[in-house]
Amino acid sequence: xxxxxxxxxxxxxxxxxxxxxxxxxxxxxxxxxxxxxxxxxxxxxxxxxxxxxxxxxxxxxxxxxxxxxxxxxxxxxxxxxxxxxxxxxxxxxxxxxxxxxxxxxxxxxxxxxxxxxxxxxxxxxxxxxxxxxxxxxxxxxxxxxxxxxxxxxxxxxxxxxxxxxxxxxxxxxxxxxxxxxxxxxxxxxxxxxxxxxxxxxxxxxxxxxxxxxxxxxxxxxxxxxxxxxxxxxxxxxxxxxxxxxxxxxxxxxxxxxxxxxxxxxxxxxxxxxxxxxxxxxxxxxxxxxxxxxxxxxxxxxxxxxxxxxxxxxxxxxxxxxxxxxxxxxxxxxxxxxxxxxxxxxxxxxxxxxxxxxxxxxxx
Numbered sequence: 001x002x003x004x005x006x007x008x009x010x011x012x013x014x015x016x017x018x019x020x021x022x023x024x025x026x027x028x029x030x031x032x033x034x035x036x037x038x039x040x041x042x043x044x045x046x047x048x049x050x051x052x053x054x055x056x057x058x059x060x061x062x063x064x065x066x067x068x069x070x071x072x073x074x075x076x077x078x079x080x081x082x083x084x085x086x087x088x089x090x091x092x093x094x095x096x097x098x099x100x101x102x103x104x105x106x107x108x109x110x111x112x113x114x115x116x117x118x119x120x121x122x123x124x125x126x127x128x129x130x131x132x133x134x135x136x137x138x139x140x141x142x143x144x145x146x147x148x149x150x151x152x153x154x155x156x157x158x159x160x161x162x163x164x165x166x167x168x169x170x171x172x173x174x175x176x177x178x179x180x181x182x183x184x185x186x187x188x189x190x191x192x193x194x195x196x197x198x199x200x201x202x203x204x205x206x207x208x209x210x211x212x213x214x215x216x217x218x219x220x221x222x223x224x225x226x227x228x229x230x231x232x233x234x235x236x237x238x239x240x241x242x243x244x245x246x247x248x249x250x251x252x253x254x255x256x257x258x259x260x261x262x263x264x265x266x267x268x269x270x271x272x273x274x275x276x277x278x279x280x281x282x283x284x285x286x287x288x289x290x291x292x293x294x295x296x297x298x299x300x301x302x303x304x305x306x307x308x309x310x311x312x313x314x315x316x317x318x319x320x321x322x323x324x325x326x327x328x329x330x331x332x333x334x335x336x337x338x339x340x341x342x343x344x345x346x347x348x349x350x351x352x353x354x355x356x357x358x359x360x361x362x363x
Contacts, residue, residue, distance in 0.1 A: 012137060013117035013204070014058050015108065017101050018046055018125035019066025019094060024255045026332055027341045028309060029068075035125035036071040037259070038292045038310065040266055041278025044075060045253065046125045051275035053123075054083045056133035060115050063125075064104040066094040079276075100219030106211040117204045122221065124198030128262050129250035130243035130272035137201055145236035146206040147229040149173070150199035152240045152250045159183035159193035161254070163222045165237060167194065173235040178222040196222065197240065197250055206234070247271040257335035260307055263290045289321070309341040315349075 022034025029037065035046035053061055061084065065072050073091050081089055090111060098104040105112075105122065112120060119140065121133060131150070140148035151165055164183045166175040176196075177184070183193045200221060210218065210225055218224035229235035242248050249271035253259040265271050267280055283290050289306040291297050296313045304321030308314060320327060321338050330348040332339040 011118040012058060012060065012121055013112045013115045013119075014053060014061045014121040014123065014133075015105055015112075016046075016049055016053070016061060016063045016123045016125050017104060017198075018063050018072055019069070019098065019104070020124075020126050021067040022126065022254065024334075025259065026256065026334070027339060027343070028256070028259075028307075031068055032071055033065070033068045034254070036068070036075065037253075039128065039253070039259075040263060040274055040280075041276070041282045042293050043274055043276050043278065044071075045128065046072065046076070047079070047275035048128050048130070048272070049123050049125050050076065050080050051273070052129075052131050052133055054080065058121070058133060059084050059088045060117075061088065062090045062092060062108055062111050064092050064094055064098065064108060066098055066104075069093050069095065100223075101221045102211065102215075102225050103219045105207070109208065109211065112204065120202050120204050120207055122200040122202065126254070127197065127250060127252050128272065129197070129240070130245075131199070131240060131250075133199075135241070136199070136238050139238050140201040140236070143171075143236045145172075146203045146232075146234035147226065148201045148236045148238050149176075149226065150197040150240060151194050151237045152197055152248065153186070153189075153192050154195050156183050156185050156191050156193045159195055161252070162193075163196035163198075163226065165194045165196060167237050171237045171239075172233070173230045173237055176226050176230045176235070178227070194237070196226070198222075200226075243272045245269070245271050245273075255334055256307060256332070256337040256339055260288070260290060260305065260337045264288060287321070303338075303340075305336050306338045306340055309339065312340050312342045312345055314340065314345070 018035045020034040022029035037045050039045050063076060092108055094104060136150055160179055160181060160183055163176060163178045164180055165173055166184055167173055186192045186194050215225060215228060240248055240250055251262045253262050267284055285291055285297055285303055287304045289303040291308040292310045294310040295308040297308055298316050300316045301314045301318045306320045327333050327338050331344050
């Protein structure tokens with residue numbers, strides 16, 4: 001249950017950082033930001049953070065967009081605007097403007113100041129998870145820390161893509177390394193690492209002093225502000241508790257493999273609540289494959305470990321995921337996952353037509 005003995009809306013300004021380009025998703029983010037990518041039907045990745053905000057009782061939210069923001073600027077007010085009072089949902093287009101995550105907050109400080117916030121909740125918009133931010137904020141207030149970082153445990157072999165933390169028994173941060181090549185393990189757990197979820201609660205006064213004072217040149221939280229807070233002994237951690245399903249679940253779906261595997265997790269039993277529930281039949285093709293909205297896959301096609309992108313019309317009898325060499329001729333392969341897009345299918349059809357032209361009618 002949320003701890004709402006504190007006045008969350010009046011005391012907290014929430015900043016959702018939704019400008020990520022998501023280059024490792026390749027063609028899926030050629031014209032869309034990573035937070036706008038579809039997930040499990042017509043959900044978008046950003047909807048998980050938005051659902052968490054609403055369930056947590058937070059109603060003052062600034063969304064900082066940057067790369068390809070148009071979809072988010074349409075989607076967020078249409079899907080989530082009714083949950084916020086007038087002026088409570090603000091979208092800021094930062095194309096060519098923000099130099100990093102901390103800089104995005106700095107450039108929107110006047111809005112935080114207008115909301116008279118005591119603390120600032122900073123969220124990444126591109127992860128799949130369920131979390132009660134009210135409980136995180138309550139723990140932050142009880143701790144007296146200037147900064148509290150939400151954390152989860154991942155296999156150490158995967159931790160180099162995250163900010164890796166080391167804490168004492170009370171959760172105070174002793175060290176923080178942004179995307180280290182050799183992630184340090186958790187004490188007594190050599191194969192595990194404690195990593196930042198990209199979710200921070202910060203004292204507004206502390207954050208203002210850093211952004212406009214001794215860290216006025218800081219561009220990023222992970223590279224700049226968080227290490228500063230750790231060095232000053234002012235940072236604490238908060239372990240992600242179980243979701244309503246009873247599972248602790250948080251995924252950074254930053255690669256095609258990770259995106260597809262997260263979909264399979266939901267087929268196995270919904271580890272987190274879908275913001276907009278959708279029957280699996282709308283997006284699951286079986287054989288570890290999925291189709292995004294607007295895709296068409298005939299029953300005669302046989303797809304294994306594939307993602308069919310929006311708008312792709314798969315031809316009858318197409319086989320994907322069984323012959324790596326054939327897949328590589330036409331599609332994109334990422335680990336075990338094959339991505340099929342409309343443009344790839346068009347190139348395939350054009351090439352096959354040149355190699356095997358239809359016979360002309362003879363008068």
